[in-house]
Amino acid sequence: MDERDPAMELVHLLRAVTVEFDLLGAEFAARHGLHPTDVRALIHLLDAARSGTRATPGWLGEQLRLNSAGTTALVDRLERLELVRRSRDTVDRRRVLLEVEEKATRLGWAFFGPVIDEVVAASDDFDAGELATVRRFLTSVLESTRATRTP
Incomplete structure (x- = not known):
């Protein structure tokens, strides 16, 4: 495929953005004594809260592709750092729910x-139709990327 193809240019730009976000995540993790998986866990838990998903340790383990022991160690570590808390589900008291602590949100x-402010400001240069196109494109890329991962 021609590297100058407009679609390939988008692939390279997405890769560059991904690398930059990865580097930011690694810097955040290092600064706060976290493992990169800890950061991904916090992101999944924040996304779950935003979407109304009741996050359990099992759910988090599936998102991160960790076994039960690895998930328990991860949650224990985040709980010790006061970044996550476990609570009993009020609907099913046998279930444990995970919630991000305010400290993690502040950090x-x-x-x-x-x-985030810079990305939001950059979006101000686009009209509603352009933003809808970008959203549709990124959603399609996300779905196709997820579909190619091995379960």
Whole structure:
């Protein structure tokens, strides 16, 4: 495939953005004594809260592709750092739910807030139709990427 093809240019730009976000995540993890998987766990838990998903340790393990022992160690570590808390599900008391603590949210905004502000400001240069196109494209890329991963 021709490297100058507009579609390939998008692939390379997406890869570059992914690398930059990965580097930011690694810097955040290092600064706060976290493992990169800890950061991914926090992101999954924040996304779950935003979407109304009741996050359990089992659910988190599936998202991260960790076994039960690995998930327990991860949650124990995040709980010790006061970034996540376990609570009993009020509907099913046998179930444990995971929630991100305010401390984690504060740390995240303090570190990632400036880049989020820059991304939001960059979106101001696009009209509603352009943003809808970008959203549709990124959603399609996300779905196709997820579909190619081995379960």
